[in-house]
Amino acid sequence: MTLAERQQQLIDRLRLIEDAHERLAAITSRGKKWPPPPDAERIDAHRVPGCVSRVWLIGDLEDGRCRWRMDADSPLVKGLVALLCEITEGATPAEVAIFEPEIATALGLDRQLSPTRLNGLNAVAGTMRAFGRHHLA
Numbered sequence: 857m858t859l860a861e862r863q864q865q866l867i868d869r870l871r872l873i874e875d876a877h878e879r880l881a882a883i884t885s886r887g888k889k890w891p892p893p894p895d896a897e898r899i900d901a902h903r904v905p906g907c908v909s910r911v912w913l914i915g916d917l918e919d920g921r922c923r924w925r926m927d928a929d930s931p932l933v934k935g936l937v938a939l940l941c942e943i944t945e946g947a948t949p950a951e952v953a954i955f956e957p958e959i960a961t962a963l964g965l966d967r968q969l970s971p972t973r974l975n976g977l978n979a980v981a982g983t984m985r986a987f988g989r990h991h992l993a
Contacts, residue, residue, distance in 0.1 A: 876968060
């Protein structure tokens, strides 16, 4: 399944939640499913620049596939980052290197979230793409 197909599947599932506040609660809940990285990994080198909330993103390459560990100070931000991690978890570096998330626009989050949160989400996607580019074979 391509990243675009994974993203569309996730969008379709979240669109089933019609109420905007309930949808945000569901997104926040998704973040709770990702265990935080150990304190030793919550370092400045793993912080995503450009996020108002502190966001840590740790990428690993296992058997040629991208794996993520992440955390954020804000539960909503952690949920938003979790969406991007869900979509790209297990993808190849080449797929991640060109991934353009459309989930915020497709779910109307671009009208609900502050510009700083959206910029942070774009910064996370950029960090993921940079990880993918760095690990291209």
